[in-house]
Amino acid sequence: xxxxxxxxxxxxxxxxxxxxxxxxxxxxxxxxxxxxxxxxxxxxxxxxxxxxxxxxxxxxxxxxxxxxxxxxxxxxxxxxxxxxxxxxxxxxxxxxxxxxxxxxxxxxxxxxxxxxxxxxxxxxxxxxxxxxxxxxxxxxxxxxx
Amino acid sequence: xxxxxxxxxxxxxxxxxxxxxxxxxxxxxxxxxxxxxxxxxxxxxxxxxxxxxxxxxxxxxxxxxxxxxxxxxxxxxxxxxxxxxxxxxxxxxxxxxxxxxxxxxxxxxxxxxxxxxxxxxxxxxxxxxxxxxxxxxxxxxxxxxxxxxxxxxxxxxxxxxxxxxxxxxxxxxxxxxxxxxxxxxxxxxxxxxxxxxxxxxxxxxxxxxxxxxxxxxxxxxxxxxxxxxxxxxxxxxxxxxxxxxxxxxxxxxxxxxxxxxxxxxxxxxxxxxxxxxxxxxxxxxxxxxxxxxxxxxxxxxxxxxxxxxxxxxxxxxxxxxxxxxxxxxxxxxxxxxxxxxxxxxxxxxxxxxxxxxxxxxxxxxxxxxxxxxxxxxxxxxxxxxxxxxxxxxxxxxxxxxxxxxxxxxxx
Numbered sequence: 001x002x003x004x005x006x007x008x009x010x011x012x013x014x015x016x017x018x019x020x021x022x023x024x025x026x027x028x029x030x031x032x033x034x035x036x037x038x039x040x041x042x043x044x045x046x047x048x049x050x051x052x053x054x055x056x057x058x059x060x061x062x063x064x065x066x067x068x069x070x071x072x073x074x075x076x077x078x079x080x081x082x083x084x085x086x087x088x089x090x091x092x093x094x095x096x097x098x099x100x101x102x103x104x105x106x107x108x109x110x111x112x113x114x115x116x117x118x119x120x121x122x123x124x125x126x127x128x129x130x131x132x133x134x135x136x137x138x139x140x141x142x143x144x145x
Numbered sequence: 146x147x148x149x150x151x152x153x154x155x156x157x158x159x160x161x162x163x164x165x166x167x168x169x170x171x172x173x174x175x176x177x178x179x180x181x182x183x184x185x186x187x188x189x190x191x192x193x194x195x196x197x198x199x200x201x202x203x204x205x206x207x208x209x210x211x212x213x214x215x216x217x218x219x220x221x222x223x224x225x226x227x228x229x230x231x232x233x234x235x236x237x238x239x240x241x242x243x244x245x246x247x248x249x250x251x252x253x254x255x256x257x258x259x260x261x262x263x264x265x266x267x268x269x270x271x272x273x274x275x276x277x278x279x280x281x282x283x284x285x286x287x288x289x290x291x292x293x294x295x296x297x298x299x300x301x302x303x304x305x306x307x308x309x310x311x312x313x314x315x316x317x318x319x320x321x322x323x324x325x326x327x328x329x330x331x332x333x334x335x336x337x338x339x340x341x342x343x344x345x346x347x348x349x350x351x352x353x354x355x356x357x358x359x360x361x362x363x364x365x366x367x368x369x370x371x372x373x374x375x376x377x378x379x380x381x382x383x384x385x386x387x388x389x390x391x392x393x394x395x396x397x398x399x400x401x402x403x404x405x406x407x408x409x410x411x412x413x414x415x416x417x418x419x420x421x422x423x424x425x426x427x428x429x430x431x432x433x434x435x436x437x438x439x440x441x442x443x444x445x446x447x448x449x450x451x452x453x454x455x456x457x458x459x460x461x462x463x464x465x466x467x468x469x470x471x472x473x474x475x476x477x478x479x480x481x482x483x484x485x486x487x488x489x490x491x492x493x494x495x496x497x498x499x500x501x502x503x504x505x506x507x508x509x510x511x512x513x514x515x516x517x518x519x520x521x522x523x524x525x526x527x528x529x530x531x532x533x534x535x536x537x538x539x540x541x542x543x544x545x546x547x548x549x550x551x552x553x554x555x556x
Contacts, residue, residue, distance in 0.1 A: 027299065027300065028298065028299040028300075028347065028348075028370075031371075031395040035376060035402060036374070036395070036400060036402060036422075036424070037348075037352075037371075037374060037376075038348050038349075038370065038371050038395060040299050040300075040325060040347075040348055041300075042248070042300055043248065043249075089248065089300075107251075107309075110354070111331065111354070111355070
């Protein structure tokens with residue numbers, strides 16, 4: 001009985017250890033899954049994590065969305081959809097709740113011309129500077145379909 | 146007599162118009178900024194040797210700026226040095242050091258905005274964030290410049306020669322070292338890139354996207370972090386370039402992604418992790434190239450079609466060719482493969498039995514990279530032989546029907 005409990009606890013422990021979670025993007029080393037480019041610009045990037053814990057990294061929003069819409073993985077299978085906060089380089093935030101700015105004054109690694117933000121305040125500030133269009137996650141998705 | 150008179154008038158006009166303004170500590174004008182303010186379009190500023198710390202110099206006149214024995218323009222790790230918005234400018238013989246580093250603005254030693262007919266010749270760049278930066282410009286010559294940087298992390302450094310939305314640019318005989326990307330193009334068309342040397346850059350020696358109808362000849366790309374990457378472009382010509390020793394887990398001698406209707410001929414791929422990696426590329430001709438001592442000479446993804454891979458030399462590569470599918474939509478013909486073990490009974494210099502460039506072990510390693518541990522083991526040798534006799538894993542139709550018996554002499 002005790003042995004069984006012990007084995008069970010190991011099993012559960014193992015399962016917890018294996019839960020799907022996001023990984024930080026390693027700039028200068030990780031390559032974008034879609035365009036194969038090495039990640040360099042810390043203000044841009046995205047990540048998808050599946051229920052099973054497979055991590056896909058991207059250098060720009062359009063690379064992420066072209067993979068997201070490709071059908072290679074089921075869209076409902078993505079447990080985490082994250083984008084880099086432009087105002088906090090390298091920081092990944094939830095894509096559903098991010099603010100997006102599109103403007104041809106934004107130079108992104110793959111010319112998506114979209115920057116993502118966590119805070120509304122920062123978004124408004126850059127919007128003024130770049131005269132961009134403000135978008136939500138739903139709108140950004142349709143942009144690159 | 147009359148023509149002599151006309152010439153005399155022209156000369157007198159020219160000499161009256163184009164003045165030479167010397168700039169230096171011993172001269173009347175000591176600062177470049179003052180000289181720029183003083184000068185009329187067409188004048189020459191002759192910069193005497195010395196160190197000039199003047200912050201950002203904005204140039205909106207057609208001037209010739211000539212350096213004498215490489216005067217130093219110091220950006221004091223804070224400023225962009227030249228910002229140019231004028232046609233017909235010449236910048237020659239200057240040394241630029243220590244521009245500022247910024248994460249949002251791309252500070253450069255020479256930034257050219259919406260200008261044409263500009264020449265940037267024989268300058269030296271030491272530790273600049275971006276070296277030469279062109280946006281919305283055309284008909285520019287960038288020749289014989291030397292760019293060098295020693296950054297430790299990729300975010301502390303920009304690209305050596307960076308072009309955005311330009312056309313008709315000539316980039317000849319420059320040397321770029323230690324930048325993020327040596328030469329970077331985005332939306333650049335109808336340009337000529339010859340005899341450049343790009344070495345030891347953090348990411349790519351050459352990197353271009355959406356840049357159609359450009360020609361690359363006799364360039365060398367060596368020891369760059371991830372080799373050379375060219376993407377989303379059509380009608381590229383790459384002739385007689387060398388891709389040497391680009392080594393690492395995601396390094397490619399040449400990464401072709403979505404490239405169409407292009408010619409890749411007479412190039413040399415030596416000692417790269419992957420010689421050429423092709424994905425989503427069609428209708429390209431890869432001919433007369435040398436593949437020597439690469440990990441993989443050619444990685445041809447199943448998303449490529451209608452490419453012609455003909456008359457190349459494959460010598461001393463660990464794997465000649467790997468692919469990730471079973472469809473064969475490309476033409477592979479008349480190459481020289483040093484692993485070919487066939488015979489030529491009718492003496493027509495082509496092998497009488499087809500060559501299968503894909504080894505089974507290569508296919509296994511492609512699916513399961515850990516299997517590389519078994520490389521050169523007896524087991525692998527046995528399996529490869531068995532697979533040659535009865536193909537199971539490797540695409541049956543992927544053959545070179547007319548393998549050459551001797552390597553081609555491309556010299």
